[in-house]
Amino acid sequence: MNWSKSMLFASAAVLALSAAAAHAENMPKRIGYVTNYATHEWYQNVIKGMQSRAKELGIELEVQDANLDVAKEVSAAEDFMAKGVDVLIITPVNEEGVVPLLRQAKSNNVPVVLEGNPVKGMTTMVAICDYDTGYTAGVEAGKYAKEKLEGKAKVMNVGLPLLSATVLRSQGFMDGLKTIIPDAVMVHDLDGGGNPDRALEVSSAALAKNADINIIYGINDSSSLGGLQAWKAAGKSQDGLLTVGTGGEGLAFINAMQNEPSYRIEAAMFPEKEGYTAIDAAVKLFNGEEVPEHIVSPTAPMNGDDWKKFYDYDGTTRKIKWDAVNALQPPEKCMKTSADLKK
């Protein structure tokens, strides 16, 4: 007994020491993050995750917003380098536009962590696996359809063809769905623009053309909700309908899962965790450690009330439960990536 107790103490001491050692490694003083679109809920929560981790590690984090404009992204990164940040974290507005920026960072010896999108010539990127996220949600949707929708799956995909990430999500969803329901079909393949009013307008027109669907899939929460609102505006009942959202970026999906009978599945992507992981990656780069090219941030499909496992929600704000999210095991590698799309 005594022996095992002392063992426990000893191991605890070792752990504590190693933790201290980890903290004792050189911390960057200042990290600059150029985000893609700071006013979007997704990035809001990425930033929250970063701030929380940076505070823990005693790092000063500064955030700039490109507001969907590559030119502005380049300017903001220039500003940061002029200011002398130790590491840059960048969410590329798109994959091609930040190549010059990486070039400049290299000539200034500033390490760069990318969040979200890969770029030619990058050192490392923290991102979820989009295809896998859609796929696992598709499998769950298949199970639901088998049980509650008489085994039929006719999908309206409120997609966004312009980004490889969102195309992968839609593909993954259909592929996952077909593992359970082989004759699942995509009735509508729409460009909802990723924003709710556009998704609503496009879905309305599509449903007017053909309303014989029973699953609405959205590549983000705005898209799935836009699709569902179009369904409701057409005066249809939600009986026999399943709505699947992606992202779990803000409060909208929690509200929908509580109030919309058809909104049963959410492919959660935990933006907070992605921010958290990006800061860790920045610290490693600062210390010259080896890092994989793609650091995968975990995702998980949530059925019904599953979201309560990962989030506290008091009606106005949500708070991530770090223990639950940090316990999720991300895959080593994605099943499919944007490189597979280009083939």
Next chain:
Amino acid sequence: MDMSELTQSSAPRRFIGGQLLGSSQLVLGVILAVLCMAISIAAPQFYSEANIIAILRQCALVLIVASGMTMLIITAEVDLSVGASLAFVGCIGMAVLNSTHSLTLGLLAALAFAGAVGLFNGLVVTRLKVNSLIATIGTMMMLQGGVYLFTREAVQNHHRLASFTVLGAGYLGAIPLPVVVAALIFALAAATLRFTTLGRYLYAVGANERAVRLSGVRSQRLKLFAFVVTGLCVGVAGMILSSLMNAGQPTAGRGFELTVIAAVILGGTSLLGGRGSLLGTLLGVLVLKVIDNGIIILGWNQDLQMVVPGIVIILATYLDIVRNRANVG
């Protein structure tokens, strides 16, 4: 120049625009008819009840704001802040609904806010003499920033009032409620422009502000009025949109101002002021939204939704000019 001279000077103009179908409306009517025929031949679902309702509902939002905007442009001013205001109004209306559970209060708050934005624009333009294009770009930026200071995320529907849902998704008989609202606002604005002294003054201010001022009418008041009316229209549209979306979306309304202005211009209202009609605006809205819908129904590349209206706007304006020249010569 006294007032009788003034009304006389604008009389021939009104005569041309006042015919049942002015020249530009005729062109537009033909374009609309050709479009409808072409699309329905290629895709018979175009004439389904569900699709017509979908088109009308989409038209409603644009038409409501375009009704105010037509008046404003007739007075030779413009408002680019309507898209940003639309988003803000929805968020404020939803927030007030959430805290008061009263549809009346929510609507009043939305109207008060949107009216105040119109008033602000109007005062900046009429009192501070800032060009309205610039003034409302400024307001647009302030509203875009302001809405995110107000709420970081979409304002969710926590009140679950049935009457609120009806606002966007409800029907009066077979007609969607937003369409009824749009029709009412349109009729009111059209009647004001055509049959009232106020309407005549609005045309006169746009045609020749100096003459109006010299004749003792307070031209600035008229412009202010048009700004506030445009604002109030945005208030109504914003609430309908937030009902349709079931949330107040701070990201809504991007590019909405350009759609509205494009519809008004397409309808033959002159950006120089003094000329235009609401009937034209109605046709302009219909043409743009039928094109939008047709492109989706035909399964064409949605990027055409930018190219085609661009061509139509230039073409329609040009045809109008050619017709006018032919009439003169």
Next chain:
Amino acid sequence: MSLASTDTMKAGPSMLARLVARQELALLLCLILVIAFFSFTAENFFSVRNITNVLGQASLALTAGIGCAIVFISGEVDISIGSLLATIALPLIIIMNDTNSLVLGISGALLFGLIIGVVNGYLTAYAGINSLIVTLGTMFIMRGGVYLYTGQRAIPDDAALDSFIALSDGRLFNVVPYSAVIAIVLLAVFAYVMQHRPFGRQIYAVGGNPEVARLAGYDVRRVKFTCFIISALLATVAGIILAARVGSAQHTAGLNFEFQVVAATVLGGVSLAGGIGSLTGMALGVLILQFLSNGLRGLGLPTEWQLVITGMIIIAAVAFDEAKRRRAIGG
């Protein structure tokens, strides 16, 4: 929007010249104030590196702003320049990727720009369509065309020619970005033309009072037509610089750029009514806004505050300017 009312025109040329000079002085003071304010409040703001960075960032709006101001002075508007930035990047990058030649790429871009300028100019000056409508239309057509052609994907600069990269990264004497040098040279040339060459006087005359200009024997249509071509070509240069800065042809390039340039130009005292303003004023307007947004970023202010403050300053500056002008001419 009242493109017509020009009370100021009655003030006479010498009065106007003095007014313009005084306005430029006021703008210069304003710029110095902005720089002074941020030098004390924002870390690293007043450093050679940061200031030259801002000049590089401003080069786009400065170059396109010259064209915007000239079109304004001629009494018209051109709001298609944002979409033009995205359009001309396509031939530029595609030709460079195919031929590995910067000269051919730039020639292709300029040819596209020329065509766009001819279309805008012809429809406005000769077909007689309101320029706001024309350029609103071409703005939609070009943006939609770029989306259609690219499938809403950016086209990477695979050629990565050193000479092209230098447009983004290179600095004269290792200090001033080449893009800024280009903008300054163009600005000097056009400022000279506008103030001291007959063509410049024609533009002012045409914008100030087309009737008088016609009586003076100027070809009003041709002057306006030329102004649109100049505007399109200068926006093309801005588009080339932008493509270099982002190393690709971006389908979203220049979204809202026209608002930014129009705001800076008006802030710089160039009147939408035509006939009034100077390129120096425009340049000061661009620099004020650019240093402002750089400084606000330096303070770590979030986007929403940057938007609100920029919006307020634009309105306040134009209102102040208007008030001053009316007081000066006693109107």
